[in-house]
Amino acid sequence: MSITARHCLSKIFQPITATSKNSKITRQQVTSKSQRLMLELGIIQQSIPGCFHLLPLGVKSLDKLIKIIDNEMFKIGGQKVLFPTLTNSKLWNESGRLKEVGTELFQLQDRHNHHYILSPTHEEVASEMLSILAPLSYRNFPLKLYQISSKFRDEIKPRFGLMRGREFIMKDMYSFDTDIESAKKTYEEVCNSYENIFNTIGIGYAKVLGSSGSMGGSLSHEYQFKAPIGEDNVLYCSSCQYSANIEVCEDHQKCPNCGDEKNINIQCGIEVGHTFLLGDKYSKPLKSTFIAKDSKPEVLQMGSYGLGISRILAASVEVLSSETEMRWPSVLAPYNVIILPPKKGSAESLQTEGMPEKLYSNLEEKIPGLKNNILMDDRTSLTLGKRLLDAKRVGYQFTIIINKKSAEENPLFELIDIKNNKQLYLSKEALCDYIQQNFRI
Amino acid sequence: MSITARHCLSKIFQPITATSKNSKITRQQVTSKSQRLMLELGIIQQSIPGCFHLLPLGVKSLDKLIKIIDNEMFKIGGQKVLFPTLTNSKLWNESGRLKEVGTELFQLQDRHNHHYILSPTHEEVASEMLSILAPLSYRNFPLKLYQISSKFRDEIKPRFGLMRGREFIMKDMYSFDTDIESAKKTYEEVCNSYENIFNTIGIGYAKVLGSSGSMGGSLSHEYQFKAPIGEDNVLYCSSCQYSANIEVCEDHQKCPNCGDEKNINIQCGIEVGHTFLLGDKYSKPLKSTFIAKDSKPEVLQMGSYGLGISRILAASVEVLSSETEMRWPSVLAPYNVIILPPKKGSAESLQTEGMPEKLYSNLEEKIPGLKNNILMDDRTSLTLGKRLLDAKRVGYQFTIIINKKSAEENPLFELIDIKNNKQLYLSKEALCDYIQQNFRI
Structure with missing residues (x-):
């Protein structure tokens, strides 16, 4: 050798430093244990607010996570693509999201005054990509396309280092099915695959009923790591094993499923994954169709599935580390x-x-x-x-x-x-x- | 199994289609053979002008190229990092490039009216990253940091598919040395490494004297694939083996090296790589220093090295393919x-x-x-x-x-x-x- x-x-290149000694990063900007450890031990470095340089050990950990995900995706026929970051604002206008979440988007114009956004997620883009093609036959579905790339969100107050940044790495997947029944099946399949990924990472997680928020759709689940700094509140009922983000629970004192009031508790969670059964919310306005058995075009049924890649790295370190010593899941250690x-x-x-x-x-x-x-x-x-x-x-x-x-x-x-x-x-x-x-x- | x-x-997912049948992409937008073949055979799909979806076979080829590069970079101690795309405009103001190339930059403001650019290259960012740290000791150099990521340039007229896009994948490397002599050595080492990469790809290329353009610095080389659609003109002299981009030749009829007029010829080339010995052009204004042997801070000497990743894929296909059949370098075939x-x-x-x-x-x-x-x-x-x-x-x-x-x-x-x-x-x-x-x- x-x-x-x-x-x-x-x-x-692993500049080990103390955040207090770092001229441009004050302790005030450090809002979580994992952020401090990753900064001090040369895993990341602060750039502009909410944006970080990933240093060599951080990239090595990132590459391991990507490999785990690619392997799992291959097993369920997930196909890796890469969509551009620059997205025509028109698409988000057609879906109605430009008005709804406009302030959270980074928006810009090119030299010809065309309007673009830096996509935080690609439901519109994936839908449009299929609509541009001559409609595919029903035989080509289900189709599961995913990418792992940098995403952008103009957070008012970025915090916790890689956990809530303005530029972050996300794995996003879009499934297309010919009817809602098969879309549900695909949804289950991807959820199982996500559970495999979290089991491989080895951090305790909970899959809970999620809030669809501005994404829309009929069903949604969140994958939560339990951690005191988690910004989500999750209700667990030990009587019936029901769990949900409290945003979807009308009464926070009572289990929405079995009505129990004694055996519920609410814990903080870091959302590391989110899945949505979307139906035709995007495929309809963006005209993503297929040719059905009767040779007529029909609208596709979609699912959308996100994993916060950079967030998973930071959240894992957050959950496993002490105040002074960084710890990693074995499979993600640099x-x-x-x-x-x-x-x-x-x-x-x-x-x-x-x-x-x-x-x-x-x-x-x-x-x-x-x-x-x-x-x-x-x-x-x-x-x-x-x-x-x-x-x-x-x-x-x-x-x-x-x-x-x-x-x-x-x-x-x-x-x-x-x-x-x-x-x-x-x-x-x-x-x-x-x-x-x-x-x- | x-x-x-x-x-x-x-x-x-490989939608094989004819560009003429594609409702939203007309033949007018197709400006090269490789672009047409890659569109028709489901390797890429057009998004907004100058931006493309990379479909599964395209991603597979991309991953192979990245692996080749990572292997070569490891051999010379190159370290993989990931810089954010969003870059503080202030840094480009400090280097003087904001005014110089401003119209080619995508620029935007966040909700707090801070100005950013989408970086087409990261000399300023890499320099600033080092300047933020307490200066490293001379023992830590040379340092060679690289990343492979999406870059952005607001081209007036994007063309040739992946070859001249507005969003493209680039491998960019930045070297830091303690003096200009060792910076030159590092420059040679990276150039050799780039030659290994091109030899592995197996497409005939020429390493020619390049124009430093707005990048600056004292020495520059370009790596050119010969192709009729190439936008660069390269002068070759068979008397003395000199070759250069004609932009650096005062007289296009005469070899600048040996004065020969008979044995020169000018060919079109696609620039697939570019290296620059920068000196302190960026490290000085951005204050990237190290602690020298005498314990005093001194300015670092830089090099910058780019490989057009998505361009190499397209240019390879351009060089090898016939009008109707796509061909790949063995090592990059999906x-x-x-x-x-x-x-x-x-x-x-x-x-x-x-x-x-x-x-x-x-x-x-x-x-x-x-x-x-x-x-x-x-x-x-x-x-x-x-x-x-x-x-x-x-x-x-x-x-x-x-x-x-x-x-x-x-x-x-x-x-x-x-x-x-x-x-x-x-x-x-x-x-x-x-x-x-x-x-x-």
Whole structure:
């Protein structure tokens, strides 16, 4: 293995800083734990209000989430597309949303004075795309198109870092069916797929009845992570297992489903996903039709499904982290393993020469899931203690320390498993086995 | 292998259409061969002028290009980030570019009347990002940050489809060095890396002296694909191998390097990449500094490097395709192999039941590079002839036809290799060997 193929911390742009010391970002702008940790530990950096630079470790985590989603989407026949961000305002006028949510939209004109919006969501665009084509045959449906791209919303008061930004990454999917019954089936299928995604991420979530809001449609569900800073209030009833955003509950003291008043409680949630059964709300005004069995054109039935990609990253960190130490879902951690070689110039450093690199290669070979997932902390001018502290703060699940014991005749490696709160001394073989057994990707 | 893990054409959204029949896109808007082919064969779809929907096969090709670039960037320590699209106009005012290129920028205001642009390039943003941090030590450089994202330019007259759009995908990289000598070294390194990328794509290109234009800086190179529709004019001198964009040549009749007048010729080129050695043009006004060895702050030296991602896709198709048949570089083709089972209900269909699926699995197992690269044309209600015609038009390198001969005691498969213009009948083993030997990824 060549040197360039190793991921080395000294080569990674991860400015570790304290927000208080940062000249342009005051603590006042930091409104959540995850935002502070991600800023301080070089995962994101503030740009204009509500917009963030995603730094290399943040991009790595993002790419892992995208891969999980692409895999799940492939299983249900979801097809990846990419719609432009610039959207003709006319389309939003036709659907009626331009007036309804106009103040939340970034709007602009081109040099020819044509009006555009920066789309926060693409129901109109997806509908128009199908309406432009000669109508497809009923045989081509259901159709499930999705994209993962930057979206824009002119929030009055952006907050919580990536959680409520003005520019954010969203996965949005649009389904098209030939009748409402099959649209419902598709809706269920996508909901199941979303549950798979959240189960893979591994953060406890609740699927609750949602409010359709300005989106419209007949049925809607939200996927909520429980967190004190969550801006949604979710009612749970332990009598009948009903749960809903309180926006859809007329009486907040009583379960709308079973009428129980004793076994309900209301918790804060971060909305990380939202699904809508839309019917023809967009396809009708935008004339998205298909050719039915009787050869006549009919209006398509739609669903719309959103996952807040950048929000899921931040919300996961919010739920799992302490005030001082960042924690990630295993499957989203930028790296799962970090190797700490001894301090440069120490006796151990000479005695274990080449050992860290060999261990790196061995782990990659034995555990395929670790490919591109191991980081070498080659900042060996720093003490092991300082580097260990950084590793704990950034939250790599497995920290392997190469020290005195590794230089003995039967070398032992110190392993710190932060998830299971264990500190072990293991031979190389036992180390590989332990990680393989406790590593989830 | 489960059915869901197979890529089946019937499930892919690829509206094959004729531009003339398309109600909203007239032939007048189609200004290049690649644009027409990509529209007609369901790779892209027109949205507003200069903006296109990338459909599933287009996204698949895009993802392949991104992977090639990410791999090359990793080799030279390039680090992937993601900057917001919304950029504070103030930064472009500080660099002086707001006035200079203002009419080409999409500009907008938020609800608080703050001014933003949709960035076409991020020199100012990258510089500011570093200036916000407490200055990094000289030990942290060179630093090479890149992103792949949508960019925006308010072209007066967008044309050639993805080649000159108003919203397009660009890979942009920014290098930071502590002095101009090391900045030059970094510049060379990135140029070499870009050459590797173009060599991998496999389209003949020329690296020529470029015009710095409004970007500024002391040295610039362009990467040009030769094509009749290219909007750049490139001067080549076969006496001394000098080549340059004619914008930098004072006299178009004479080689600026050796003075030769006989051995020069001027050809049209499509600019697919552009590199700039910028010096302190942006880092100085935007105050991007580092702490030098003597503990004093000094201004960083920059380079900027662009690859037109969506343009490379379109330009490749432009260079390789005929008027009626689309062709791709092997490494960018959405799929490399397509399997055509017999028509439903035919004698061969019964005799070869299960064979197409088994062949699909065998190829994937034997040739790891074919994973997710084989397409099953399961539209078996269509004749083999019709499907073969589609396959040829879309340009899959290897078309495997399962027909009468495949049902014989020693089954043979018809293989059409469009790149090498061959039609062969091969046993399964010979088929695997042939593809393995002629397949490049």
